[in-house]
Amino acid sequence: xxxxxxxxxxxxxxxxxxxxxxxxxxxxxxxxxxxxxxxxxxxxxxxxxxxxxxxxxxxxxxxxxxxxxxxxxxxxxxxxxxxxxxxxxxxxxxxxxxxxxxxxxxxxxxxxxxxxxxxxxxxxxxxxxxxxxxxxxxxxxxxxxxxxxxxxxxxxxxxxxxxxxxxxxxxxxxxxxxxxxxxxxxxxxxxxxxxxxxxxxxxxxxxxxxxxxxxxxxxxxxxxxxxxxxxxxxxxxxxxxxxxxxxxxxxxxxxxxxxxxxxxxxxxxxxxxxxxxxxxxxxxxxxxxxxxxxxxxxxxxxxxxxxxxxxxxxxxxxxxxxxxxxxxxxxxxxxxxxxxxxxxxxx
Numbered sequence: 001x002x003x004x005x006x007x008x009x010x011x012x013x014x015x016x017x018x019x020x021x022x023x024x025x026x027x028x029x030x031x032x033x034x035x036x037x038x039x040x041x042x043x044x045x046x047x048x049x050x051x052x053x054x055x056x057x058x059x060x061x062x063x064x065x066x067x068x069x070x071x072x073x074x075x076x077x078x079x080x081x082x083x084x085x086x087x088x089x090x091x092x093x094x095x096x097x098x099x100x101x102x103x104x105x106x107x108x109x110x111x112x113x114x115x116x117x118x119x120x121x122x123x124x125x126x127x128x129x130x131x132x133x134x135x136x137x138x139x140x141x142x143x144x145x146x147x148x149x150x151x152x153x154x155x156x157x158x159x160x161x162x163x164x165x166x167x168x169x170x171x172x173x174x175x176x177x178x179x180x181x182x183x184x185x186x187x188x189x190x191x192x193x194x195x196x197x198x199x200x201x202x203x204x205x206x207x208x209x210x211x212x213x214x215x216x217x218x219x220x221x222x223x224x225x226x227x228x229x230x231x232x233x234x235x236x237x238x239x240x241x242x243x244x245x246x247x248x249x250x251x252x253x254x255x256x257x258x259x260x261x262x263x264x265x266x267x268x269x270x271x272x273x274x275x276x277x278x279x280x281x282x283x284x285x286x287x288x289x290x291x292x293x294x295x296x297x298x299x300x301x302x303x304x305x306x307x308x309x310x311x312x313x314x315x316x317x318x319x320x321x322x323x324x325x326x327x328x329x330x331x332x333x334x335x336x337x338x339x340x341x342x343x344x345x346x347x
Contacts, residue, residue, distance in 0.1 A: 015083040022079040221343035245345035254340035262328035
């Protein structure tokens with residue numbers, strides 16, 4: 001092969017080595033981060049979720065703890081891209097050289113310039129990698145010394161919750177609970193603030209909301225998730241601000257087992273009793289599934305196949321000050337309910 005091929009081959013070798021170095025650094029940081037989270041009693045599923053979040057976006061997560069792995073992961077991705085380009089250039093030149101097709105030969109000047117830039121970048125990355133490896137060794141030694149104390153500080157509230165039965169806990173999905181605990185789970189009175197800002201306040205059983213009310217953080221009615229747990233049959237949802245409207249429409253989006261829905265509105269914080277003749281529906285599964293009042297045996301169920309284009313509308317006869325809603329599962333079975341829905345209002 002000629003001088004140009006040799007140059008490309010050398011660069012391909014260098015980028016491959018840089019890729020291996022970046023991979024080693026990435027795995028080292030991943031192992032370190034995994035060890036820390038395991039000491040924090042994270043499960044394998046929680047670890048997978050944490051690493052998936054880091055690897056899905058080049059922007060670092062909000063946790064400083066994740067920064068090293070985030071940087072090394074995306075450095076490895078950049079090295080992988082540079083190596084792929086170098087290997088492709090080498091393969092293309094080799095094919096063109098052997099085929100002896102001058103009109104498709106690679107522009108040597110451009111390739112040389114790119115190779116020189118790659119060489120300098122790989123050299124810089126290698127030097128940086130050596131420095132980071134040395135810093136990593138020092139940090140690991142420091143971490144071994146301070147980790148027990150750090151873990152004790154981070155888990156002080158968790159330990160309090162487990163031992164004393166009261167405290168606070170932040171969950172992997174971003175939810176935050178403050179209140180009574182039993183066996184390390186929310187149980188009794190408490191308040192669960194969800195990642196989107198909504199919160200549930202009331203009674204909890206075995207880590208799940210049981211009886212109480214959900215307060216929306218803002219007047220966003222596109223994705224409302226009632227706090228059903230397979231045991232409770234009714235949930236109150238309070239609006240952050242009253243909505244003046246005559247009509248309120250419920251649009252089921254997701255459900256558990258079967259989309260049973262009983263519903264009612266609060267007007268000026270007083271639960272109403274909207275009669276059946278002031279309710280209209282897009283369809284129903286059967287005559288016994290038309291009644292959507294809170295006293296209904298089954299609640300409203302729309303026709304099959306179930307889809308998220310169905311609706312249930314309440315007519316309050318005049319514009320009123322709606323401050324919240326109550327929704328229920330089937331009165332006959334607490335395991336069949338609408339698990340997510342949207343609300344629409346009209347005059």
